Amino acid sequence: MLDQTPKEIIARSGICINPLKTCQPVGALYAALGVHRCMPHSHGSQGCVSYHRTLLTRHFKEPAVASSSSFTEGASVFGGGANLKQSVKNIFDVYDPDIIAVHTTCLSETIGDDLNSFILELDIPDGKRVVHCNTPSYVGSHVTGYGQMVAGFIKYLAAKEEKSDSIGVFPGFVNPGDIRELKKLFKLMGVPAMILPDPSDTLDGPMTGSYQMFPEGGTSLAEIRAFGGVKRVLALGLLASKEPALVIKSRCGVETDLLPQPMGIANTDAFLKRLMDLTGHTVPKELEYERGRLIDLLLDANQYYYQKKVAIFGDPDTVAGLLSIALELGLFPSYVVTGTPGDAFVSQCQEILQEYDVPPAKVKAGSDFFELHQWIKNEPVDLLIGTSYGKQIAKAEDIPMVRAGFPILDRYGHAHHPLIGYEGTRRLAELVAGALMDRYDRDCPDEDLDVVM
Ligand code: SF4
Numbered sequence: 001m002l003d004q005t006p007k008e009i010i011a012r013s014g015i016c017i018n019p020l021k022t023c024q025p026v027g028a029l030y031a032a033l034g035v036h037r038c039m040p041h042s043h044g045s046q047g048c049v050s051y052h053r054t055l056l057t058r059h060f061k062e063p064a065v066a067s068s069s070s071f072t073e074g075a076s077v078f079g080g081g082a083n084l085k086q087s088v089k090n091i092f093d094v095y096d097p098d099i100i101a102v103h104t105t106c107l108s109e110t111i112g113d114d115l116n117s118f119i120l121e122l123d124i125p126d127g128k129r130v131v132h133c134n135t136p137s138y139v140g141s142h143v144t145g146y147g148q149m150v151a152g153f154i155k156y157l158a159a160k161e162e163k164s165d166s167i168g169v170f171p172g173f174v175n176p177g178d179i180r181e182l183k184k185l186f187k188l189m190g191v192p193a194m195i196l197p198d199p200s201d202t203l204d205g206p207m208t209g210s211y212q213m214f215p216e217g218g219t220s221l222a223e224i225r226a227f228g229g230v231k232r233v234l235a236l237g238l239l240a241s242k243e244p245a246l247v248i249k250s251r252c253g254v255e256t257d258l259l260p261q262p263m264g265i266a267n268t269d270a271f272l273k274r275l276m277d278l279t280g281h282t283v284p285k286e287l288e289y290e291r292g293r294l295i296d297l298l299l300d301a302n303q304y305y306y307q308k309k310v311a312i313f314g315d316p317d318t319v320a321g322l323l324s325i326a327l328e329l330g331l332f333p334s335y336v337v338t339g340t341p342g343d344a345f346v347s348q349c350q351e352i353l354q355e356y357d358v359p360p361a362k363v364k365a366g367s368d369f370f371e372l373h374q375w376i377k378n379e380p381v382d383l384l385i386g387t388s389y390g391k392q393i394a395k396a397e398d399i400p401m402v403r404a405g406f407p408i409l410d411r412y413g414h415a416h417h418p419l420i421g422y423e424g425t426r427r428l429a430e431l432v433a434g435a436l437m438d439r440y441d442r443d444c445p446d447e448d449l450d451v452v453m
Helices: 024-032 046-060 073-078 081-094 106-110 115-120 142-157 176-189 221-229 242-252 265-279 285-300 316-329 343-354 369-378 388-397 421-443
Strands: 038-043 099-104 129-133 167-170 193-195 232-236 256-259 309-314 332-338 362-364 383-386 401-403
Touching: 024 038, 024 046, 024 099, 024 142, 038 046, 038 081, 073 081, 081 099, 081 115, 099 115, 099 142, 115 129, 129 142, 142 221, 142 242, 167 176, 167 242, 167 265, 176 193, 176 265, 176 285, 176 421, 193 221, 221 242, 232 242, 232 265, 242 256, 256 265, 265 285, 265 316, 265 421, 285 421, 309 316, 309 369, 316 332, 316 343, 316 383, 316 421, 332 343, 332 369, 343 362, 369 388, 383 388, 383 421, 388 401, 401 421
Parallel strands: 038 099, 099 129, 167 193, 167 232, 232 256, 309 332, 309 383, 332 362, 383 401
Antiparallel strands: none
């Protein structure tokens, strides 16, 4: 249990204890599940994909389908070309997807399998497609793996000659609930949009009583082709969408805006302003009112948020968004950490923090839960905001916790709710106020336990 974590901090390198990230193929698999009738395929051993599927299934509470090249000793020594060839034939014969999205694993990368040439040699049925991306897990994290897979779809499928009036959107590593919220924002703004990938419906579909391996929904192949001719691409999430933004620009010449996730009031305002500038459309009353209701809530509950010290942890783009929301609520961020390596995260968060008159915060990329716990043991906080794995610190240190981000394994319904937009900010504000007020009720003397707050 994490309450054995020592308070004394000893400098360490080369070892990660209780990682705050997972491996690249998890993100690649998730991205592929947001494409219509797509079979994600793991080019490696069965153990890898079994872990990746389990993690995604536990987060979304939906089956995350995927196939595997099923490496054994032979493939590990002589290469996995033959395994891929047999797998692709079996998958099209048995499951009949429109597309197979292959991602590599540590093993196939280490032995040097060349997926570009393997795919050229495949016998692919007419009208079907096979795409790939490289996702060795000794670099990056599930967030970069997600970006690699989205970039893979663009590399193989986007066509310059296809023209579309739509705005293309790379939504970044967010939940189906966020995708629904994005669609709502575009609809209310009257702007046609195509989203790649789109896991709403594929990973939060309704119970129908019958199992569908490929549920309705997901970005279609025709839409991915049309990405090559969209008016502009909005790439959300500075890390997750960086690679696909670079690829669509270099391959199809499409101009892109790489933007932070529209989480919090300022980020959502900036996102809508960008849409206004691109299209000449104005913000409808409905969104103005939504924003106004959110500000009203923040004012009403301000005395509970104000100056409460918070630790925020999770994926870089999500943590940067949560940091913006925390500051808008009036919380004082003490620790802002991600397990994904990269200096850009630190600069992004420092820039956000500089806009507020708050005490200095520790911001770190490539961190782990052990380090975060040691910091908290030395200088405690009032609240944790982050993924399920933070619950051990919450329990050991008796700190209230709000779950947000990926993965949330120990609660239901999270993936259905947005964190983006005014609505997502409102939800997080409500969860934070509830957590802080529950703690006040638990600890206050009986005579102060009031029903009117
Ligand atoms: S071997 Fe690599 S790809 Fe497979 S589960 Fe482990 S880290 Fe992930």
